[in-house]
Amino acid sequence: MAGPPSPATEATVDPRVARSRAAVLRAAAALLIEQGAGGVTIEGIAERSGVAKTTIYRHWKSRSQLVFDAFESMLPSMPPQDYGPTLRGQLCGILNQLSRGLTQSEWAPAVPPLIDAGDRDPELRQLVQAFLVVRMERCREALRAAMVRGELRPDLDVDVAVGVLAGPVFYRRLVSREPLSEAFVAEVVDQFLRSGAP
Amino acid sequence: MAGPPSPATEATVDPRVARSRAAVLRAAAALLIEQGAGGVTIEGIAERSGVAKTTIYRHWKSRSQLVFDAFESMLPSMPPQDYGPTLRGQLCGILNQLSRGLTQSEWAPAVPPLIDAGDRDPELRQLVQAFLVVRMERCREALRAAMVRGELRPDLDVDVAVGVLAGPVFYRRLVSREPLSEAFVAEVVDQFLRSGAP
DNA sequence: GGAGAACGCTACGATACCGTAGCGTATCGT
DNA sequence: ACGATACGCTACGGTATCGTAGCGTTCTCC
Numbered sequence: 001m002a003g004p005p006s007p008a009t010e011a012t013v014d015p016r017v018a019r020s021r022a023a024v025l026r027a028a029a030a031l032l033i034e035q036g037a038g039g040v041t042i043e044g045i046a047e048r049s050g051v052a053k054t055t056i057y058r059h060w061k062s063r064s065q066l067v068f069d070a071f072e073s074m075l076p077s078m079p080p081q082d083y084g085p086t087l088r089g090q091l092c093g094i095l096n097q098l099s100r101g102l103t104q105s106e107w108a109p110a111v112p113p114l115i116d117a118g119d120r121d122p123e124l125r126q127l128v129q130a131f132l133v134v135r136m137e138r139c140r141e142a143l144r145a146a147m148v149r150g151e152l153r154p155d156l157d158v159d160v161a162v163g164v165l166a167g168p169v170f171y172r173r174l175v176s177r178e179p180l181s182e183a184f185v186a187e188v189v190d191q192f193l194r195s196g197a198p
Numbered sequence: 199m200a201g202p203p204s205p206a207t208e209a210t211v212d213p214r215v216a217r218s219r220a221a222v223l224r225a226a227a228a229l230l231i232e233q234g235a236g237g238v239t240i241e242g243i244a245e246r247s248g249v250a251k252t253t254i255y256r257h258w259k260s261r262s263q264l265v266f267d268a269f270e271s272m273l274p275s276m277p278p279q280d281y282g283p284t285l286r287g288q289l290c291g292i293l294n295q296l297s298r299g300l301t302q303s304e305w306a307p308a309v310p311p312l313i314d315a316g317d318r319d320p321e322l323r324q325l326v327q328a329f330l331v332v333r334m335e336r337c338r339e340a341l342r343a344a345m346v347r348g349e350l351r352p353d354l355d356v357d358v359a360v361g362v363l364a365g366p367v368f369y370r371r372l373v374s375r376e377p378l379s380e381a382f383v384a385e386v387v388d389q390f391l392r393s394g395a396p
Numbered sequence: 397g398g399a400g401a402a403c404g405c406t407a408c409g410a411t412a413c414c415g416t417a418g419c420g421t422a423t424c425g426t
Numbered sequence: 427a428c429g430a431t432a433c434g435c436t437a438c439g440g441t442a443t444c445g446t447a448g449c450g451t452t453c454t455c456c
Contacts, residue, residue, distance in 0.1 A: 012455095014402070014454065015453090016452090016454075017401095017402070037236070038235075038236050041442080041443060042444070052405070054404070054405080054446085055403055057445065058403085062445095063443095063444080063445095112310075112313050112314040112316075115310050115313065115314070116235070119307070119310040120234055125375070129374075132374065157385065159376065162374075163382075163386070164362070164386060166369055166373070167361075167364075167368065168366075170372065171361045171365035171368050171369070172365075174372065175368055176361065178361070184358060187355065188361070191358075191362060191390070191394070195389040196389070210425090212431075213423085213424075214423065214433070215431095218432080239412080239413060239414090240413075240414070240415085241413060241414085249434090250433065250434045251414095251415085252417090252433080253432075255415065256433085261414080261415095
């Protein structure tokens, strides 16, 4: 009689542990969003999450470890999506999703702190990097597919293209703080397409 | 007999005051650059500048005031420059200067903290804004002049164009962290010109 | 239902800052 | 030279975190 209902091969997690971890990460992410990188303190997390400071230290060696995990926990969540058959539609869809994510999503306020923190902490840098690369991978795929179809110049540098497309969106969000409308995105995409014709 | 050698109409500043102020601002800027926004503390500035904490408080009401002044003190310094007669040369020159400023200048490390801080503090936001707007004004001028000369489509939106040009540079510096070469800048400019032809 | 793990609470000592006060000294302006 | 001013030093009281320890309680898992 092997263990029937209970676990199996993998380690089963004590629900108390899972609950504590989740609550802590949620609180840490919320603090990051609301108060920036400087606002993420163990004591603040403890108060907000209802998890005792002692327990937090039982799970994480140091604050930086916790902050790292908190960042990581808020990164996933990108629904796969169908952007339609045309390159223009795909690029507009991706960039609009990006611009909404940067301005209206729950984690939008965390973007500047993440960029700042990433500039100083190598581990974090890598994490943020990976997050963004994944997001922009969609863009790359669309561009490569279009090149195969002959809709773009065959000598187009995909990395440059991604920068040309996503750059203006980030620029408005982080630097000029001008409004990020769909019209702006469409204009950026159209300019790109005009310059990238084969 | 009016005061002959001494001042005159304007307030003459006690050299001791000038010296303290300068030392404090220099130290504050250095701390900002080295340790980010969180590293700028009064005690740190006092230690580093050799100016007593008491004296600092004699000059600045609050820390945020001081931080503001420190930011401001490091912003100026943009040598006027001749970028040549062609639009392409002008845009490449401006963007190359921007990219060097973002990656190699002494204040380059302060950029992410400034962007982060600007997202939370309205006063700072305005300051950083102004700083960047001034820098990009060169770009606007060049674009408008080219439009007058008929080298660009007359319906070109200058604000969008600035975003399309500067965006990719900021993107590489802040987001993707890919190298910022002159070749990249040239590619961005060329793509823009190709799409902006009249 | 019982052993053991996880948890919450309280309390510490240690730092790092804040912003202020008092007092003696050095420097400036005239 | 001398009064005014700016400065440095030391010392506070106060707040916010850190990271740890002890101890009793509650929940899990078998």
